[in-house]
Amino acid sequence: MAAHMRWGLLQLLRARNKCHIRFPEQIRNSHLSQCTTRSSRGLQSHRRTAGATFFSMRHFSIQTQDTPNPRSLKFLPGKPVLGSGTLDFPSPSSAESSSLARVLFEIEGVKSVFFGPDFITVTKADEDVEWTDIKRHALDAITKFFESGDPITTGTVNNESSISEDDDEVVSMIKELLDNRIRPTVQEDGGDVIYKGFEDGTVKLKLVGSCTGCPSSSVTLRNGIQNMLQFYIPEVDKVEQVEDEVDEINAKVFSELERKLQE
Numbered sequence: 430m431a432a433h434m435r436w437g438l439l440q441l442l443r444a445r446n447k448c449h450i451r452f453p454e455q456i457r458n459s460h461l462s463q464c465t466t467r468s469s470r471g472l473q474s475h476r477r478t479a480g481a482t483f484f485s486m487r488h489f490s491i492q493t494q495d496t497p498n499p500r501s502l503k504f505l506p507g508k509p510v511l512g513s514g515t516l517d518f519p520s521p522s523s524a525e526s527s528s529l530a531r532v533l534f535e536i537e538g539v540k541s542v543f544f545g546p547d548f549i550t551v552t553k554a555d556e557d558v559e560w561t562d563i564k565r566h567a568l569d570a571i572t573k574f575f576e577s578g579d580p581i582t583t584g585t586v587n588n589e590s591s592i593s594e595d596d597d598e599v600v601s602m603i604k605e606l607l608d609n610r611i612r613p614t615v616q617e618d619g620g621d622v623i624y625k626g627f628e629d630g631t632v633k634l635k636l637v638g639s640c641t642g643c644p645s646s647s648v649t650l651r652n653g654i655q656n657m658l659q660f661y662i663p664e665v666d667k668v669e670q671v672e673d674e675v676d677e678i679n680a681k682v683f684s685e686l687e688r689k690l691q692e
Contacts, residue, residue: 433527433676438652453663459666469485470519477506481690490503490506490507490572491504491506491507491568491572492504492505493505493564493568494507494508494619494653496550496618496619496620496639497618497639498552498618498619498620498639498640498641498642499556500540500552500553500554500555500556500642501551501552501553501619501620501638501639502548502550502551502552502553502560502564502567502619503548503549503550503618503619503639504548504549504550504551504565504567504568504571505547505548505549506547506548506549506571506575508547508575509546509547510544510545510548510579510581510648511544511545511546511582511586512546513546513586513590514546514586514587515543515545515546515586515587515616515637515638516543516544516582516584516585516586516587517541517543517544517545517587517621517637518530518534518541518542518543518544519541519637519641520541521534522553523586524542526582526584527544527583528574528579529549529570529571529574529579530542530544530582531583532570533549533551533567533570533571533575536562536563536566536567536570537562538553538554538555538558538562538563539551539552539553539554539563539567540552540553540554541641543614543619543620543621543637543638544581544582544672545619545621545638547636548616548619548640550619550620550639551563551567552638552639552641554643563654576682586662587621587623589638592604592605596632597629599662599664600627600666602661602662603624603627603632603662603665604624605656606657606662607622607624607634611653611654611657616638616642618639618640619638619639620636620637620638620639620640620641621636621637621638621640622634622635622636622637622640623635623636623637623653625671627665629666629668630664630665630666631666631667632655632658632665632667632668632669633669633670633671634650634654634668634669634670634671635670635671636650636670645662650668650670654668655667656669681691
């Protein structure tokens with residue numbers, strides 16, 4: 430029975446169809462809302478409806494969307510950002526490869542920046558910081574960048590978890606599930622999940638984008654990702670969140686800076 434299920438799963442995943450298995454609805458933030466904002470240097474007028482603001486413009490429109498993380502906001506420019514894959518900028522020092530990320534970090538209150546296939550996630554430093562100014566400056570920066578025609582990045586993009594010849598069947602199935610079922614769902618919420626390893630029954634994952642510091646990230650790991658992997662792959666005992674060494678250093682430096690500013 431187990432062998433039959435494993436064979437069926439492999440055939441399903443490798444078909445790479447467009448029907449994504451969704452996490453249980455309660456895992457997703459029930460108050461996820463969407464606000465459409467249109468921004469342009471040719472800005473002329475705006476009107477308000479329930480839950481959204483619409484700006485009439487001449488050339489360019491950007492949609493903003495809330496995420497399960499109250500500190501993160503998702504910007505959708507209506508055109509490809511990376512096209513495929515994701516790229517995380519956890520601190521200003523990591524943004525050397527992208528002029529857009531550098532400009533976004535210049536906005537007061539911005540803690541991190543994240544690029545997806547067709548979206549940009551901006552995370553603010555503190556919940557007490559109002560989105561109003563950050564959003565206005567970010568919309569202007571994104572609009573000017575896309576009008577400039579400059580490359581979005583010169584850095585390495587996190588694409589699909591490449592399956593190598595050295596991967597055994599279990600690792601290959603983990604990567605297939607992540608890339609075809611889990612990552613697309615997480616990216617819809619402005620984040621991503623990066624495979625970092627599998628050891629002694631533990632799948633090691635790095636959460637980036639809106640997932641970083643999100644109050645519901647532990648629930649997503651445990652009730653969403655872990656349960657799905659365990660259901661299809663009995664060899665998986667648990668899922669563990671990990672960080673790169675440079676991310677841990679950046680987090681400590683930022684925390685120390687916040688502490689000094691509060692004194």
